Amino acid sequence: MKINSIVKTLLELLIVINLVSCASFPKNYKDSISIDKKNVTELNGEYNIVGIKDTLKENSHNAFEKFYRSYGRFAKDTLKLDTLAKYTFSIRIIDNKKVNIKYLKNGKEFKDLVLKYKLKSNGFLYLKNQNFKIAGIPYIFGSLEEKKLRLRMDFNQNLIIEEAYHYSGALLIILGAGFDHTYRHHYEEVK
Structure with a gap:
């Protein structure tokens, strides 16, 4: 009986730790235009696939790796750019629930996606692109992976x-690995 309560307490603690450390966004976003129902179509446009700013590296990510990621982190579904x-x-x-990319x-055109979205009161468009992956049995013998995306415009009309x-992952409730990253990329509109 005592062992069951210890295991239950450990599982509850792991769940709380995981929920607290899940993917989250920074609160500072004063350098951009708030998106709502009235101006959501301002996001419509064509953009360079390679970003002009990257928060962690000198080189920029391409937008293909942001929206399209069907198989998870370890799969080879990234775009190989032809330099020419x-x-x-x-x-x-x-409409008020779907966006076409x-x-x-x-x-x-070589790839077409229709994704669901939600406008939130903080002025961002949040994509619902099903980027929550479970491998194995989380915290017993497996891992959790979560990726969230949100969109907004800067004052130069860049996306x-x-x-x-x-x-995060674990083996028999012993935390093995876990990390959180937040990236912010700007994509220039093609005029």
């Missing part, structure tokens, strides 16, 4: 994509 081609992506708000190579990423 011009890559862009377009965003079009379909198209990837273009030299002006021709801001913020990504919050959380990964």
